[in-house]
Amino acid sequence: MSKIGIPRTLAYFIYFPFWKTFFEELNQEVIVSSPTTRDILDDGVREAVNDACIPIKLYHGHVAELASKVDYIFCPRLVSVRKHGDFGTETFCPKFLGLPDMVRLAMDNLPEIIDVRVDLKQGKDELLNVCYQVGDLLGKPEVEIKGAYQRALLIQKRFKKLLSQNMMPEEAIDILFANGERKSLLSRPDLQIAVIGYPYAIYDDYINGRILSLLEKENVKVYTQDMLSDKMMNRQARNLPKSMFWYFSNRAVYGALHFMQQKNIDGIIHITAFACGPDSIVDRLLEIESRRHGQIPYLSIAVDEHTGDAGVRTRVEAFLDMLRFRRDKS
Amino acid sequence: MKISFPHMGYSYLALKWLVENTGHECIVPPEPSSRTLDLGVRHAPEFACIPFKILMGTYLEVAEKGAEVILTSGGMGPCRAGLYWVMHQYILDELNTGVKVVAFEPPLCDLKDFIKKLRWVRKTGGLSVKEFVQAIRITWEKIKAIDEVEMLSHEIRPYETNRGETTRRLWQALEMLDAANNEAEIKDAMQEGLKLLQEVSQDHSRNPLKIGIIGEIYVVLEPAANHYIQIMLGEMGVQTDRSIYLTSYTRKNTIVNLEGDIFEVAKPYLGEAPIGGHGANSIGETILYARHGFDGVVQLAPFACIPEIVAKSIIPTVTKDYGIPVLTLFIDEQTGKAGVQTRLEAFVDLLEKRREVKAKRGIERLVI
Numbered sequence: 048m049s050k051i052g053i054p055r056t057l058a059y060f061i062y063f064p065f066w067k068t069f070f071e072e073l074n075q076e077v078i079v080s081s082p083t084t085r086d087i088l089d090d091g092v093r094e095a096v097n098d099a100c101i102p103i104k105l106y107h108g109h110v111a112e113l114a115s116k117v118d119y120i121f122c123p124r125l126v127s128v129r130k131h132g133d134f135g136t137e138t139f140c141p142k143f144l145g146l147p148d149m150v151r152l153a154m155d156n157l158p159e160i161i162d163v164r165v166d167l168k169q170g171k172d173e174l175l176n177v178c179y180q181v182g183d184l185l186g187k188p189e190v191e192i193k194g195a196y197q198r199a200l201l202i203q204k205r206f207k208k209l210l211s212q213n214m215m216p217e218e219a220i221d222i223l224f225a226n227g228e229r230k231s232l233l234s235r236p237d238l239q240i241a242v243i244g245y246p247y248a249i250y251d252d253y254i255n256g257r258i259l260s261l262l263e264k265e266n267v268k269v270y271t272q273d274m275l276s277d278k279m280m281n282r283q284a285r286n287l288p289k290s291m292f293w294y295f296s297n298r299a300v301y302g303a304l305h306f307m308q309q310k311n312i313d314g315i316i317h318i319t320a321f322a323c324g325p326d327s328i329v330d331r332l333l334e335i336e337s338r339r340h341g342q343i344p345y346l347s348i349a350v351d352e353h354t355g356d357a358g359v360r361t362r363v364e365a366f367l368d369m370l371r372f373r374r375d376k377s
Numbered sequence: 378m379k380i381s382f383p384h385m386g387y388s389y390l391a392l393k394w395l396v397e398n399t400g401h402e403c404i405v406p407p408e409p410s411s412r413t414l415d416l417g418v419r420h421a422p423e424f425a426c427i428p429f430k431i432l433m434g435t436y437l438e439v440a441e442k443g444a445e446v447i448l449t450s451g452g453m454g455p456c457r458a459g460l461y462w463v464m465h466q467y468i469l470d471e472l473n474t475g476v477k478v479v480a481f482e483p484p485l486c487d488l489k490d491f492i493k494k495l496r497w498v499r500k501t502g503g504l505s506v507k508e509f510v511q512a513i514r515i516t517w518e519k520i521k522a523i524d525e526v527e528m529l530s531h532e533i534r535p536y537e538t539n540r541g542e543t544t545r546r547l548w549q550a551l552e553m554l555d556a557a558n559n560e561a562e563i564k565d566a567m568q569e570g571l572k573l574l575q576e577v578s579q580d581h582s583r584n585p586l587k588i589g590i591i592g593e594i595y596v597v598l599e600p601a602a603n604h605y606i607q608i609m610l611g612e613m614g615v616q617t618d619r620s621i622y623l624t625s626y627t628r629k630n631t632i633v634n635l636e637g638d639i640f641e642v643a644k645p646y647l648g649e650a651p652i653g654g655h656g657a658n659s660i661g662e663t664i665l666y667a668r669h670g671f672d673g674v675v676q677l678a679p680f681a682c683i684p685e686i687v688a689k690s691i692i693p694t695v696t697k698d699y700g701i702p703v704l705t706l707f708i709d710e711q712t713g714k715a716g717v718q719t720r721l722e723a724f725v726d727l728l729e730k731r732r733e734v735k736a737k738r739g740i741e742r743l744v745i
């Protein structure tokens with residue numbers, strides 16, 4: 048039995064249930080890095096090229112935490128997960144494309160890296176092929192791999208279903224794997240807000256100044272783009288001159304546009320990574336679109352290594368005050 | 378229609394000709410200046426890359442001058458460049474400029490759209506298909522001729538005995554090309570321009586350092602964005618070879634095209650290509666320049682340019698394996714000419730020392 052390390056960041060929040068199930072079905076032990084801490088962040092900042100964005104640095108930090116504890120680091124090269132976009136060429140931010148190379152070259156003393164290429168736009172069975180490659184690496188026979196794959200698909204489907212019931216990923220993961228219980232819902236939320244952004248920015252509590260907990264405390268009901276079905280989101284592509292090239296960015300943009308059209312949404316918060324290339328486009332686009340959608344209030348919060356809880360709190364509280372004022376006035 | 382387009386090096390001469398000879402009025406984009414940059418910085422998102430900001434400024438400048446349409450290129454990603462036009466249009470609309478950005482997406486991606494847009498340009502200008510095709514052909518010849526004289530200028534400059542002479546003659550040659558109106562005239566102007574350059578008084582006893590220039594296309598192609606780095610290096614006595622010319626793809630005689638698929642060359646270091654922009658190229662090109670005996674490489678990258686950052690993180694390994702020093706210059710709105718000059722001088726110093734050391738070792742080997 049080998050130990051497989053999965054960093055708790057980047058695509059973790061969307062694919063973890065699949066891969067955890069897959070590896071465990073193949074009798075491997077899955078070890079996840081701990082939720083982000085100051086140490087992980089500092090390690091990441093030290094290990095990564097200094098021009099990288101915070102999420103990429105953070106990834107290095109999570110890898111560093113796992114490095115001495117596992118036999119493999121699972122760091123797939125995410126190229127595409129669907130055929131989408133104006134030319135059917137949707138992909139991931141270039142930093143994802145070069146991620147395994149960056150990690151390998153920047154860090155010493157790494158265990159073996161599982162860097163399979165995930166390019167699902169190639170065809171329907173592509174994910175299974177990816178699984179064969181990974182399983183093969185672990186010396187597993189094809190039948191077993193296929194079984195594990197099917198089981199993983201099933202769990203992933205359940206995961207998506209939980210998300211569509213307005214659950215956050217960590218909560219859903221808890222329910223799937225640790226018999227967690229569903230948190231009780233806010234009985235009468237004061238405000239309803241859509242929090243938009245890359246999963247690794249909005250669900251990483253440490254890096255974004257605990258914004259989700261803050262909103263919860265303020266009795267705000269939070270929606271994220273990951274609670275929407277692909278169908279609902281993709282409908283929004285029609286409202287854009289051109290789709291983004293990157294999977295996560297398209298999800299953020301489509302999700303935001305969707306929520307801008309919902310009457311019950313009081314405002315949009317976009318959590319963006321400081322100095323993120325794609326977000327320089329996404330953020331301005333959403334800002335302009337929110338103006339065009341009847342001036343729906345829009346707050347953009349950029350996270351970086353110095354994002355403190357206090358700074359975020361002040362800005363979010365001011366935003367909420369404004370929303371309440373707006374509501375009471377009308 | 379009053380048409381404009383992005384300013385990229387000297388290509389504007391040819392594009393101006395194209396617009397004017399297809400029945401339109403050309404609003405010639407000014408060379409990017411500090412005002413261009415200021416305008417761009419004011420209206421572009423803070424973390425947009427520098428090419429986006431300069432283009433934003435350029436578009437606002439041509440809008441002031443009355444441009445109605447801006448022709449530009451699209452792209453299929455994975456980098457931001459292919460979405461520039463979308464954002465530029467959003468921002469131009471917000472500012473109520475009334476300018477329309479028409480982007481040509483790569484014909485391989487969307488041939489229909491490409492043809493539709495071409496036809497629109499042709500019809501609004503009132504040209505027949507034949508005339509239009511002819512105009513495009515002449516434009517292409519012009520671009521090739523412009524590249525040709527520019528390339529030669531960078532070869533000759535390090536040998537010039539009167540500082541600045543090569544550059545002056547390059548301007549002359551470009552002026553002649555600007556005035557040429559058909560294929561024959563372009564050919565003549567080019568020959569004459571090349572001759573002008575060859576006649577620069579030169580000192581061939583020099584053995585100039587050779588530096589390859591790589592990086593992101595806009596900052597490599599637009600001298601105003603890179604502080605005229607090739608001229609600067611040339612006047613320090615360095616011969617430069619640039620990895621990108623607009624006409625590179627059709628050339629057989631350039632180093633970067635000599636060795637087939639650049640992504641294959643980069644493969645041992647980067648498992649995935651392309652990664653957007655010129656990231657993968659930068660790695661491959663560094664290797665090619667090393668193999669061709671260059672003394673060093675300068676990587677030009679817009680600040681926070683994702684593909685070039687990926688490349689930069691990998692290049693140290695290439696440097697180690699091939700023994701070729703690489704200087705990365707990140708360019709943003711704060712980059713000043715003096716700063717670039719100082720860093721280049723230090724780099725050139727380093728390369729000269731390395732050469733001396735190498736030469737000494739060579740002699741020692743001979744003696745033994």
Ligand code: SF4
Nearest residue numbers: 100140142320323324
């Ligand atoms: S999308 Fe932005 S935040 Fe994410 S990896 Fe790319 S640059 Fe970093």
Ligand code: SF4
Nearest residue numbers: 426456458654682683
């Ligand atoms: S290649 Fe670099 S400069 Fe060009 S769009 Fe991409 S990030 Fe910006």
